[in-house]
Amino acid sequence: MAKNESTQPEIARPYANGVVWRRLSPLATVLVLILVWHWITDWQLVSRILIPPPAQVLQSLAKALADGTLAKHAGTTLGEMMLGLPLGVSIGLAIGYAIAKAPLLEYILSPIIVAFQSTPIVAYAPLLIIIFGTGPSSKVVTTAVIVFFPTLVNTIVGIRGVSPRLRDLMRSLNASRWQIFRKLELPSALPVILAGLKTSATLAVIGAVVGEFVGSGSGLGVLVISARSQYDTPLVYVTVLTMTAIALSLYSLVALVEWRVLVWQRRST
Amino acid sequence: MAKNESTQPEIARPYANGVVWRRLSPLATVLVLILVWHWITDWQLVSRILIPPPAQVLQSLAKALADGTLAKHAGTTLGEMMLGLPLGVSIGLAIGYAIAKAPLLEYILSPIIVAFQSTPIVAYAPLLIIIFGTGPSSKVVTTAVIVFFPTLVNTIVGIRGVSPRLRDLMRSLNASRWQIFRKLELPSALPVILAGLKTSATLAVIGAVVGEFVGSGSGLGVLVISARSQYDTPLVYVTVLTMTAIALSLYSLVALVEWRVLVWQRRST
């Protein structure tokens, strides 16, 4: 099969034909997962206390939707992410670009950068609360911190991988720095940068939620802890599935951009 | 400066000369950071409650080293990481490779993969403990889970970026699948995969520590909470700095491999 695919000259075809199928396949996966989940609870393979049946979760979802709980908390978390994600990503892009241009910077900055990435939030929670308060801004920070690193390292590698020949071409055309970035470096590094963004986008949810764990009045992190502390397992599931849905949407968004932008790579495979 | 670097034919030079400097520069950064830290506490810019003076932290470090506390807890966490990191990374490599070869898989698996990445551990803590117990194995799992994703997405992009022309070459030489992987795909995708590993390696610490938060008797995660609860801020700092040191070592290890493996890229820039 794989062999056939690469020997046939009609390379663009499978993509064109497969589009509908491909778009639907994640839904199929979700359906299968729900079925498996249903069976697990139906046959009581695991206690219902630990894994509630899908129907119960659906009911809980309906309720959380109806009384606005879910919307409120998801709204908070989304709001935090929508600031933290672009913030962290842009800093990652900027510093990553700088490091790619001046490799010494990587050595100088690595202790700081790695420290940011490897310190659990509990350790600096008091600082965070004192400096940013208990409002959304501290969660924007935790999101930005967690999101920053994957974008950074992938930007470095992406920009370093730009063809030196094409750099020569741009220089010979007297292109400005900005033009070199916009017309050469960015498109050339894009596949790798987008991979970094995929990691960043899915980590963003965790970043906001973990920030909320530190101390918050609303948000999915608060909802999940509150549901857990009230032993409302179906609501825990509703909350977690909401997080996954958000992460999956962001992931899909990046995947869509990737798909659109990399026509040339698909066509030339 | 940047211009000069790229117009000079003596491309390999700056690397050769700069090696010593480069190796030392992270140390310089650490020294500067400690100085800044010292001034902050010395001039009481921030309350000592939040940031203890370096001298106090050093004292605490000496004690934690002398009585073996640090070694014991760091040992636990390291042990968890040393299993979880390779586990997560190999699964990431394997699935990433499979997805790169059969793009449909990405669509099918994405809901599951993203769910793993975006679910905070609190939500599945009971299941984790029921299945893996409270021993190190549950932390191996949390480490593997957090480490898996960056390796995965970068492997996908790396393998997809392999030149179709060189694939043709390998096929025309009747290379086996394994040879194609070993001699073409791996070296070609390596820069991107190593970037994924950089993210994974630094996340590994967080993965183990967060796993310890769920429930554990020892490990740096336990130590940091224990120190927090006793308001022993210097010990909190000692623990966090240990985590950073571990993450930095792993990061440097990957960076070293990168540096060795990518001679050709440096030579041809």
Next chain:
Amino acid sequence: MRLRLQQLAVSYPAPGGTLLPALGPITFDIADDEFLCLVGPSGCGKSTLIRVLAGLLQPTAGSAYCGDALIDRPLPDIAIMFQDANLMPWRTVLDNIALPLEIAGVAESERHQTVRELLPQLNLDGFELAYPAELSGGMAQRAALGRVILQQPRIWLLDEPFGALDALTREKLSLELLRLRQRSRQTIVLVTHDISEAVLLADRIIVLSRRPGAVIADIAIDLPRPRFAAMIYQPEFLRLTKQVRESIESLRD
């Protein structure tokens, strides 16, 4: 081994969902041990044809056989030299040339030995540790040629192997090719834009039309062998050259 092309045609998918006919339909045989030169306008499908014979591209219609075997995947007896040098940027010249031996499982010391013996003929001695990005255009091409030579194939598919080389090096290497072939007879399909070169080397020259390439001339070159550079001043050589040139010039628009 005989190569047979039967109603072979290739189309590529083009932007807009249409198909771009790139080659054929084309039917001809290449005899065992024949040295065939392919000439034709740029973009007429020469490389496409070579890729089909190498088993790297499935034709859209018709088929190609090597002996009795349908070529539907790369066959072990056939080696291809691509139009671009196609070297691995992370391998040194030595390791790039040695790649076929490496894949065949030859031990490192032995394959390095073999390559080092080959390097002087390629004028690449002293560059075994250079990376492809450090080579001139012609040097990269010579490395790629070295890689094919090491495969010792029964059938050689050479896509403009001397395109980036100066006259002297070109002459040296094409004579080297003839010499190799004289020791053990092989089938060679060579794409070139140089008519004198084609006449000097080939048993037969096939001229392709503009895209989609079809055979517009099939000229037997019955110059005696062994051939040598000075032959280009012989009247018979000039006549053949003129014949090929004329069939190409008939394509002038």
Next chain:
Amino acid sequence: MRLRLQQLAVSYPAPGGTLLPALGPITFDIADDEFLCLVGPSGCGKSTLIRVLAGLLQPTAGSAYCGDALIDRPLPDIAIMFQDANLMPWRTVLDNIALPLEIAGVAESERHQTVRELLPQLNLDGFELAYPAELSGGMAQRAALGRVILQQPRIWLLDEPFGALDALTREKLSLELLRLRQRSRQTIVLVTHDISEAVLLADRIIVLSRRPGAVIADIAIDLPRPRFAAMIYQPEFLRLTKQVRESIESLRD
């Protein structure tokens, strides 16, 4: 504008910390509006010289001037066509050719218009939306040529611009080049391995020695202009061709 090369030499760092002398020291001038052809063995430093003149490579010794200006960075009046096509794989043919206009800030509709007018001369019409990976070797080279033409430079640096082209296309494009030059006089430095082509096009041919390249012959081509393809049968042409060939053959080892 006059190009002046003064004791110009380039060495590359080689594996093992040594230096590889690639070119020179070399000293000569290229007159304003001169058409200079550079020939020489593969790996003798021709591309290196072109890159120095383009301001992309700092010489290790000596210097190059354009008029009175030291060439220490790419100058706006000078355009280079690389030995490999050097197209951006993510851009269509249209956008690859239009790149210089895009960088100069020409509006999209205008630059597309300009490129579309140029495509027929390059035999690339119908391929504006193709990606480089979908082009044949010669087509990619023609796209790269189109990109230089659009720059309308005062000084052209062309590194084997017709290397991957068949005789017909080669002829067509080189005559097109002469025509362009006749309308507004320009300085052209062209690297080629084809001696007839060099004699047909050049005012002057410089033959370089083996690496590190030094001038071993500097031959003025005083054939009348305008030139045309049929000139190759004229005795004066044959005499000049022979002269160039002989100086190259003196390099034979």
Next chain:
Amino acid sequence: EERILLTFIPNVQFAPFYVGIEQGHFADAGFDVSLDHLQEPEVLDLVAVGQANFGIVSGEQVILARSRGRDVIYIFEWFQQYPVALVHSAALDLSDLEQLRGLAVGIPGRFGASYSGLTTLLSSAGLTESDIEVKEIGFNAAEVVCLGAVDAAMVYANNEPLQIRNRAAAGDCGAITDVELITVASQVDLVSNGLIVGRSLLDSDPDSAARMAGALKAALRQAINNPARAYLSSLKYVDTLPNGASLVAELEAAAERQARFLASHPDRQAVAASRAELLRQLSQQFDPSLLAQFQVLLNTIELWDADELGFSDLASWEAMRDTLALMGFLGDELGDLADAFSNDYVLGGSE
């Protein structure tokens, strides 16, 4: 091997369990005990599904979890007093809880004992949450209070106030020089932390439940009576405890003395006085930071101590249930509260 699931992390507050292991109370009752630390909901769920026989959680968790279908029974009340309190600067006059109105009060989040405690305090003063400004500050009360980001905060009475006080005394707590406490226990008797078992254990092996309750009771009493010994027993389990040689030597001596003193069967008041005396002696020799954890132990002992250990009464359960109802946390299956706990098993043990 018998697992007891504890919450949080190894800490001197779990001293009775260390004492029980080190001094053989569990072994005497036929148990080879190992301790695990998990988050409270995990402890409860694992006991509910029978992954472990014994766990320690707070009473409110039992009510909440039972209202969502977990059949666990509380058989031994470990903390006699609800451990949560409101801490505030001594400069702030809160003699009447009504004065909380309009103040910023920090709690870790809207869950757990702190939140229940706050709700109870407010309702006993006739206030509701909307009368004050609730700030979710996580477990960072000491820093946040000292730096003045809140006026008061809900904390564990045995730990944070001590830490803040020590800092304030050292001039390290911003403008605050001393703090005061309003304990929840001083207002309402709420059921507190205790030992839980699953229904299936009570059905299959009620005797082991009784033996465990008895062993815990004995160990707890021992910890209360001889805190120096309890601290020393904890050293092996809590490696962040101050364990300087001179402190350990002093505590060894004190433990010996206390053992002799206990042989005379002193009453509760006398024992309490002996603890206070020991602290006074130690304070003269050791830096407050070295003694902090020992002091935490003594504070905690105040919350444990009672004439009869292990018993909980229905009224404290009802008070807790009312608080939870007020918070809107109760699920739909709230059965008879009397099924949630039992004092029968405490009787099985001996002191």
